[in-house]
């Protein structure tokens with residue numbers, strides 16, 4: 515569904531060139547969820563912006579459903595770290611914003627918006643204004659807004675990172691539920707190893723300066739996945755430890771020697 519072939523990118527920064535990505539080749543299969551992890555500045559957001567058609571690579575190609583990404587598409591949706599709801603519009607009208615921009619069928623999408631709000635636990639809050647909601651509820655509404663156009667591809671740039679740990683886990687479980695009901699290919703950026711393991715079919719680990727694909731880790735743990743006590747806790751711990759080793763620098767040889 516999503517293919518990056520030999521993608522490199524160099525930004526012309528104010529202090530000289532920044533080699534953000536180097537020779538990235540990655541294929542995300544239809545209906546797969548791939549999480550992107552890596553140290554700050556390793557090029558995760560740059561990669562996502564390319565898949566969204568917001569940025570062209572300096573070299574290499576990016577295709578979605580076989581077509582080169584030259585500009586944003588209606589069936590590719592983006593969700594950011596901040597909910598960025600319009601403060602003067604109700605929750606329902608915020609969810610319906612893409613419907614107005616993309617001129618979709620308003621009556622059908624109103625029904626869909628109610629279904630989505632129900633799915634994320636916001637039924638009854640349709641007429642509230644964003645400031646009347648908690649951060650977690652605002653991000654749930656933002657998730658509904660990203661889903662209203664029934665995207666084939668959902669690109670998520672640290673969407674739950676500003677939330678407390680429990681709300682974050684709750685939203686991760688809701689995202690898994692939504693994916694059971696709706697076919698969707700997802701790329702999800704996170705700094706949290708736990709979140710990466712909860713959500714991913716595969717985790718793509720990037721290394722920094724320049725951003726390179728270090729390893730792809732398969733997460734073959736049955737769903738729905740939760741943290742805490744469960745039948746797969748050992749396997750979750752094992753994959754988390756592997757990711758931790760890939761992301762953290764090796765301890766100095768002299769440490770612990772004495």
Ligand SMILES: Nc1ncnc2c1ncn2[C@@H]1O[C@H](COP(=O)(O)OP(=O)(O)OP(=O)(O)O)[C@@H](O)[C@H]1O
Pocket residue numbers: 525526527528532533534552553554555556557558559560561
């Ligand atoms: N518009 C730009 N102009 C110049 N340099 C840029 C620009 N955008 C990003 N960069 C640089 O490219 C590199 C990759 O940035 P990017 O935001 O993709 O990293 P990231 O992995 O998403 O980081 P973080 O985890 O901190 O969000 C960084 O060194 C950054 O400073």
